[in-house]
Amino acid sequence: MSFTEFFKRFLTVLLVLLIWAGIWAARSTILMGFAAALIAVGISIPAGWLQRIGWQRKWALAAAVVGMILILLVLILWLVPRLLSEFVALLETIPDAVSALVANYNTLRDRSPFLTAALPAPPTLSTRAIDPVAARTLLNRFVNAGLAIAPTLLGGINDAATVLINLGFVLFIAVFFVIDPLSYVKASLYLIPERYHTRAVDVWNQFYRTAHTWISTLMISISITMLLVWVILGLLLGMPNAIIVAVFAGLATFVPNIGAFLPIIPIAIFSLADDPGRMLILIPAYLLIQLTESNIITPSLIKAELNIPAGGLMLFQLLMTVAFGALGLLLAVPMLGVLIVLVREIYSYDLLGLRHTAVQLYIDARGHLELHKREVEPMTSEPFPPADELPVLAQPESDR
16 A cells, blocks of 8 residues: 555545544534424424415414414413422422321331331431422422533533523524425535435435424324323322323323333322322323323334334433433434434445345244345335425425
8 A cells, every 4th residue: 555545544534533523522512403403394294284275385384483482382381380380299298208108118017026027117207398498499409400411502501591592592493494494405415426316315305204203203192191191190090280290291202211101200209198009000000001102002103214122222312311411312212213214225225235125034932033035115205305294395486
């Protein structure tokens, strides 16, 4: 190898390392841009519905953006204060829950001399009720601890104002994304040879379909989970503070696998404070709701490209949390979906030529793997974005 060739390779490797270092340094901002793109896809869904019933593109986009802002205002002005007040009520029930737990423990110890000798005596705990000042202080600590792991754009200042500014910044970018998305697609085409333009548009189609599938399924899943928890646990079984558990369970849907078990904590606390015996009914009922939603309702809605194995998803969630914090955990599913599309379309299909090959594996009674392959029909790509999902992007210039 000549010195010139070695020097070219050295510069290439150095350039790749510098680019990767720059991406890593700006990873939080890049992830927020990805979140803005997802919000833009979410805005495009109702805008497409309005266009299909005859609305013009500009009015459909305006109505979708205004509707999203109104929903956020309702959440902030109506739901958030109610959740905070019920959270304070939750804090006030903790001493009663602890007292009930200690009383049940003492009852168990007193049942027989053997249990009295085997189980240690419970510690003496103060059951003083939490006054509003102490509850507010504890709530502020809880919020600040949660915000401390969120990525920021203002030099690491972790407070509620920064999060609101970041949210407004992301929404602002998302509006620009949804107004003229074709500009960004066209810009990407100028970075690759012309012979790959058609293939690049196909990959963009797959990206859009993946994001569209995740957003649609997530919104339906959140709504169904909140409704079922509120109706079954609150109205039918009479659990106190059912609305906070329902909203908590719905928001926990953002975190697959792990989030399904988080609402058990407030359910257990409310049950211990109100009637400890009902916990044996409420928790199994909630788990049955989650089992129905995650294994019957969601799989019937979600498409094959987002059917990600649970073990791989949990590992990717851990990696995203380490790299990006709380925002990475929330966006782990769509990010993994985009990466799967990228690897499948470019590496597996184009480089390895596996587009028309379906691979199936079986395990026999002895635990040996058996491989079966078959040819499949080629997949057809829809125009970007799909005309039946987002016609606002496929209109002629005269209509814009």
